[in-house]
Amino acid sequence: MKALGNLRHKLFYFLRSEPKGLSPVIGSLLLLLITFVFVGAIVSTIDLSGSRTNLQPPVARITLESCEGGIYGVWPNAEMVKFEENRIVLMHDGGDSLSLDSISIKISGYGNSYRPVFGQGTLRGNLSVFYLDLNCRGKNPSYYLINNKATLEDGSWDVGERLVLCGQDSAVGTVKSSVKVSVDGDDNTSDNYGFKAGTEITLKIIDSKGRNVIAEQKAVVKLAD
Known part of the structure; x- marks a missing residue:
């Protein structure tokens, strides 16, 4: 969560330094990247295949x-x-x-x-x-x-x-x-x-x-x- 906060902090200053027409596009792309990273981190902590196997009845x-x-x-x-x-x-x-x-x-x-x-x-x-x-x-x-x-x-x-x-x-x-x-x-x-x-x-x-x-x-x- 600390790393995510740092990334958002850097993103804020980066957007302020960019031209006004380009900032929304870059901001959207970076927010999308952050979302993928965040979801990937959650999925990596869960063994989905093992959980399904354990729950499956014979x-x-x-x-x-x-x-x-x-x-x-x-x-x-x-x-x-x-x-x-x-x-x-x-x-x-x-x-x-x-x-x-x-x-x-x-x-x-x-x-x-x-x-x-x-x-x-x-x-x-x-x-x-x-x-x-x-x-x-x-x-x-x-x-x-x-x-x-x-x-x-x-x-x-x-x-x-x-x-x-x-x-x-x-x-x-x-x-x-x-x-x-x-x-x-x-x-x-x-x-x-x-x-x-x-x-x-x-x-x-x-x-x-x-x-x-x-x-x-x-x-x-x-x-x-």
Whole structure:
């Protein structure tokens, strides 16, 4: 700013010493030059390319390959299957690699979970399942880790890799689960889930950092074999 002030000071005396007819023209040219210099100084302090890159959400094409299951139960109903047989298979078909730490998944539909306290029974209704992230922390290694071992190895979900979600993915024992399940808004559940065969689910892939929906898919739950 000091340099700019000096330049304006010199310009003032220069214009006073010039002939009257020439002074306005030279003054306009010099003011235009000052404007370019000032704008250039501002732009040079900002890394525009880096800022755009950091703000851009990941772009990926995700296909919901299959969705099968039913609701857990022992009653003689053809739609009743076990939580571990509720499986959703997703394929990364193109675009950016997705960091397992910054991608979450939300699934909604009709189904059930159960309360973690013995004797309190099964909860049925509008089911909301939320995977806080896609890494193996806070998940059941007997299902999530085994089903997704190849995808989890390098910390990212890459093109050509499948991701398998299972109704038993929630952590067991005293480990805090990174899979959250609620039924009709009641989140006092075991965090296991089952979707009823023949009903539709909606699944969203979300960039947790930018809170952008990367992909949204719908599918009808088929009865597990």
